[in-house]
Amino acid sequence: MSATCEFQAKDYKSDLKPIWCPGCGDYSVVQGIYRALAAIGRPPHEVAFISGIGCSSRIPGYTTAYGFNTVHGRALPIAQGIKLANPDLLVLAAGGDGDGFSIGGGHIAHLIRRNIDITYIVMDNQIYGLTKGQLSPTSQKGRTTCTSPYGSLENPVNPLLYVLAYGAGFVAQASPTDLAGMASTIEEAIRYPGFAFVNVQSPCVTYGEEAQQIKGLKAISESLAAMGHDPADRLAAMNLAQQYGQKMHLGVFYRNPEPPTTYDALVRERQALLAKDALPKERILDLFIKK
Amino acid sequence: MATQIDFARLSLMDALDLAVLIEDEAKERYEDFAAQMEQHRTPEAATFFRLMAGNEAKHGQELADRRSQLFGGLTPTVTRAMIFDVEAPDFDEARAFMSPRQAMKAALASEVKAHAFFVAALPALKDAKVRALFEELRDEEVLHQTLVKAELAKLPPDSGLSDDDFVDEPAAQ
Numbered sequence: 001m002s003a004t005c006e007f008q009a010k011d012y013k014s015d016l017k018p019i020w021c022p023g024c025g026d027y028s029v030v031q032g033i034y035r036a037l038a039a040i041g042r043p044p045h046e047v048a049f050i051s052g053i054g055c056s057s058r059i060p061g062y063t064t065a066y067g068f069n070t071v072h073g074r075a076l077p078i079a080q081g082i083k084l085a086n087p088d089l090l091v092l093a094a095g096g097d098g099d100g101f102s103i104g105g106g107h108i109a110h111l112i113r114r115n116i117d118i119t120y121i122v123m124d125n126q127i128y129g130l131t132k133g134q135l136s137p138t139s140q141k142g143r144t145t146c147t148s149p150y151g152s153l154e155n156p157v158n159p160l161l162y163v164l165a166y167g168a169g170f171v172a173q174a175s176p177t178d179l180a181g182m183a184s185t186i187e188e189a190i191r192y193p194g195f196a197f198v199n200v201q202s203p204c205v206t207y208g209e210e211a212q213q214i215k216g217l218k219a220i221s222e223s224l225a226a227m228g229h230d231p232a233d234r235l236a237a238m239n240l241a242q243q244y245g246q247k248m249h250l251g252v253f254y255r256n257p258e259p260p261t262t263y264d265a266l267v268r269e270r271q272a273l274l275a276k277d278a279l280p281k282e283r284i285l286d287l288f289i290k291k
Numbered sequence: 292m293a294t295q296i297d298f299a300r301l302s303l304m305d306a307l308d309l310a311v312l313i314e315d316e317a318k319e320r321y322e323d324f325a326a327q328m329e330q331h332r333t334p335e336a337a338t339f340f341r342l343m344a345g346n347e348a349k350h351g352q353e354l355a356d357r358r359s360q361l362f363g364g365l366t367p368t369v370t371r372a373m374i375f376d377v378e379a380p381d382f383d384e385a386r387a388f389m390s391p392r393q394a395m396k397a398a399l400a401s402e403v404k405a406h407a408f409f410v411a412a413l414p415a416l417k418d419a420k421v422r423a424l425f426e427e428l429r430d431e432e433v434l435h436q437t438l439v440k441a442e443l444a445k446l447p448p449d450s451g452l453s454d455d456d457f458v459d460e461p462a463a464q
Contacts, residue, residue, distance in 0.1 A: 017326050017329075019330055022324070022328065022385035023386050023387075027382055028382045035372065039372075180372050180374070184372070206387070213383055
């Protein structure tokens with residue numbers, strides 16, 4: 001991270017006080033985002049932060065960026081619209097595992113295949129915390145919650161494998177066990193020219209299990225860089241991603257070494273091309289009126 | 292706790308800058324904790340965390356003044372990204388409705404952690420002045436532990452109840 005950037009982490013912190021439960025992992029995620037944005041150095045008014053619904057989706061309000069706390073599961077389509085309408089904005093999307101992989105699960109595939117230049121941060125706590133502890137798409141099989149009092153019979157979604165399989169160009173994982181690492185991972189995701197996905201293991205202190213708290217996560221953490229993982233190797237990334245739930249690999253799983261052109265850039269190109277033959281605004285009605 | 296510091300190459304200016312960053316990080320974390328407690332209507336713990344934030348700010352300012360006297364406005368070479376949770380309590384140390392005892396225990400654990408950091412760094416240090424500074428900082432952490440323990444001793448006896456005593460088992464909806 002650069003020590004000479006124009007903005008400091010505090011420049012991205014809003015006056016709104018978070019109302020997350022004390023000890024929630026999301027406090028560290030917002031700190032990581034402040035640090036990453038400061039390292040990027042874009043002024044807050046050039047950043048749009050879009051979220052869905054849930055505890056973690058409150059996050060845009062705690063930043064000085066433009067923010068939109070949208071409807072459940074719809075952060076990505078709205079972020080996509082914003083990016084296409086104003087491609088110069090740095091667009092971040094955020095939400096929880098339920099918002100991203102259950103209610104909004106259908107949207108991820110399409111943002112990935114379009115390769116829109118958005119960074120999507122999922123705060124994965126394996127539970128619906130805001131609604132008081134129901135089973136979520138990443139909850140472990142056998143998990144006892146108020147909606148699975150005898151233990152869950154479902155296999156969890158593997159978010160890392162999910163996005164890798166759809167062809168995401170940048171896939172990483174972070175956790176509050178290493179804030180500096182989280183900040184640099186988010187920074188790297190933002191710098192990637194295309195759709196970037198960061199899964200943050202963010203423990204729920206109120207409804208999360210003991211093993212999923214920071215101390216438990218520390219015990220299963222392993223740095224991908226220290227393991228010598230080559231982030232250009234997609235198959236190796238998929239292999240490592242299969243250990244989701246058992247091991248917590250931190251860092252970049254996959255970074256496409258030759259990022260393809262983004263959808264927003266292609267749209268701009270197409271617009272420029274069509275603009276040459278486009279009718280002037282005052283003659284648009286001629287297209288619809290028979291003469 | 293994590294750092295990305297090459298202790299063998301640490302100069303006195305770097306060491307002072309580092310010490311200031313460590314105090315700043317702790318101050319900010321205590322301020323965050325105090326805000327969390329205020330937000331969740333736990334004023335006693337909030338007051339204690341504000342006190343700790345004030346102490347960290349005071350120590351940080353003393354170190355910054357020393358740095359300024361010795362090295363003036365020279366640009367620092369160490370950054371905040373190089374340290375994590377050295378003297379700051381871990382993010383998950385905060386809990387809803389913390390008692391003053393729990394708050395003080397969290398602070399005590401942080402002082403122990405900071406002491407361990409300086410002790411662990413000492414063998415790698417090459418510069419005699421940096422070593423002297425780290426020894427001073429290490430000893431200060433012991434003093435801080437004593438102060439927190441003294442505050443803990445003033446509290447009425449522990450009720451013996453744990454958080455689990457107030458939690459219901461999951462119920463089917």
